[in-house]
Amino acid sequence: MIMGMVMLMTFGLVDTFFVSLLGTDELAAISFTFPVTFTVISLNIGLGIGTSATIARYLGAGNAHLAREFGSGALMLSFLLVGLLAVIGFFSIEPVFRLLGASESQLVHIRDYMHIWYVAGIFLALPMVGNAVLRASGDTKTPSAVMAAGGLINAILDPLLIFGWGPFPALGIQGAALATMIAWIAGCVYILYLLVQRGLILPRLLTLSEFRMTSRAVLKIGLPAAGANMLTPVANGVLTAIVATYGAEAVATWGVGNRLESIACIVVLALSMSLPPFISQNFGAGRIDRVKEGYMLCMRFVMLWQFGIFLLLWLASPLIAMTFAEEQRVADLIQLFLMIVPLGYGLQGIIILTNSSFNAMHKPMSALLLSLLRLFVFFVPISYLGSRLYALPGMFVAGILANVLTALVAFLWFKRLLEEEHQLQQAQEVAG
Template sequence: MRNAPFLVTLERLYSPDKRVSVKQAAHTDLLTQPIGATLRKMTLPMIMGMIMLMTFGLVDTFFVSLLGTEELAAISFTFPVTFTLISLNIGLGIGASATIGRYMGAGNHFVAKEFGTGALMLSALLVGGLALIGLFTIEPIFRLLGADDAQMVHIKDYMIIWYGAGVALALPMVGNSVLRASGDTKTPSIVMAAGGLVNAVLDPILIFGFGPIPALGIQGAAIATLIAWLSGCVYILYLLALKRRLILPRLLNLSEFKMTSKEILRIGLPASAANMLTPIANGVLTAIVATYGAEAVATWGVGNRLESIASIVILALSMTLPPFISQNFGAENIQRVKRSYTLCIRFVLLWQLLIFVVLWLASPLIGQIFAEEREVAELIQVFLMIVPLGYGLQGVVILTNSSFNALHKPMSAMILSVVRFFVFYVPVAYLGSLLFELKGLFWGAVLANLLTAAVAFIWFERMINRQQQNQREEVVTS
């Protein structure tokens, strides 16, 4: 493999009796089984777990909405900021998964275990530092996003607690990536669902009070999240270190940490940066939407959360396709990489078209459920009759981005994200708002997804075809 010098250096840190043989470590499920059946087997547990998690997230939004429009608008303002921390976790998980999956595909579980340990340590340090910075910059950041004095009170109550929850979330998220890299998608689904369930049970108790527990309002929602992910943090460490032994049951020393971090960050930093573009772009659009009033911001916040549940299959595939690609890339099976990508793209386009029809028909009912005020309910209905049309196209971009990372092409993934948000999404949506106000912004988002999907698909097809050509040339010359 191209990283052989790195591998040799890492192995020298340990005695030979700690190594795992290639035969013993070989993982064949993702390398030999039928592509469609394998991806379906991996994705279905992820879908179920994410449905429960996202549903509980919507329950969170629902309970906060009962406090009033200002509270709902306040929690809508927090989405771009909270997603920044989550994006860092996602990026580090991508770096860990791509690297671990590649070494597993090549038959070297010894190195995979070191990367799992290093990834968890790295995520705790980086997310903790970012959360600390966020804690001291709450007011200036949310003022830039357009929050007013009334909303700022609720935002502070929520974010002071949530930053702690964000750090607690780091280990379960990256730990789940380690599990998925090994081909296990069922356990991460259970971890996500359990965390969401704890959050959903605690939400009404802490928000509205119960018995001796006082009503904590929007701060109660943040505390519920903190408790949920602290529980997940303890469990994932036990599972990885003691039960599955996918990581070391100890911290890495400085030399080990530097060695593993370098490789993880080579993919993880561009992936994190690319993921952080999402809250930045949404922050810009939230500021634009804020010019139409608190009702529009509330609509945008509800729409973003509904988008998560409507795109559940895309999000699940974006977690299961990369380890499949990484392991086959490590095994130098480029044809299976290409076939899996094409199969997933065709599926998400058809599936999300069906989802759009369902949301279009159900939009009046959904608007009434998530808003007490008539104006907000009507705006939610308009959102659902337009924006979901672009979810399938957005899925093409998301899956292409995750496939680039799985192939150890993090800069390609990052450039695609920049093109997506700042060449198409923000400019086209903003232009639409200038021409046709809020409805024009919604249609602009759909058009932007169409343009970006075309770029993403053509780019990936050309790249994978070059990979195949290079592989054929290497066979001929050898």
């Protein structure tokens, strides 16, 4: 999963690198798109969580036919919902990005990028949910290979289409979006072929009654999970608007920092996709002791691992800053970001893994509430206060404080849930 996630996250990072070579305005423009594009991606992630939890349950119960039916229904549902969101986004580009603080000159580049990206987003839905079906069946290698192949295609096409190398036209920022779309179309075709070949979905469209039945079950977990994931880009949009008050250089820094964060937290993100099946299976088997053991092991590991990542980013910050910035002001801000913000990545890992563990325990509303607390009770208000008191450095430090408070709440909350489940299990054993 780590290898696949690394390649998936390189979509944004590779796009950012090549677009940064076009200039600061283009880099700022693609930075503005991050919270919006991640909203669409978050919907796919949520639907994938609901899909995986539901299908794994039926496969575990030995009901392969219902599992296939739910796989087909989840794919149809994701295509319809993401398609609807993409259409709405396509026709609301200007008001949304003006609200985020984009200038008229940046809007020109944003329109060029997002007009293509929204079409591409529809083709992302099927491989992401299809990968969730594969993971539910116990296969994590194939989804990783699909993500890796997509990232490789994107990385190869980016410079060709952005700068017009060889016979290709120079499309600028549009080329970055087009490269992404081609990569996702390739993944979409392959994953559908694979799911049908393995018999993990039905080789037909569902009837209306079948679609309603499967959609209800997937959305029961998927909607709260999608909502929790979609809160992150909403909060990021608010923070981007705050950062925009400090100029295009600050927005460019924020965009680079967000994409680097995706890579720096790749192990956490991979664990957030591999820990839930482990928790769900043991929870279903009544092994709360193993759920607790796996959860605590992951908490200790991510704190140590992410502290090592922080040290690495601190040491490499001058080189990274020079790589992603042509202007000295942008380079200085990127270096400042990397010397402060990554200190909180371990705490952020605790929050992310606890959130996914709530979903695995079939507590999607608890996961949603935790996301609300993290983003709109702690992260956004404290970051805003930090920016008002000490400008951008204050905002960076405030984010760490917000992660400390949220991680403490998340950890204690999940431990309490495990104790309650253990007591319930003991009561059922006595009654039985």
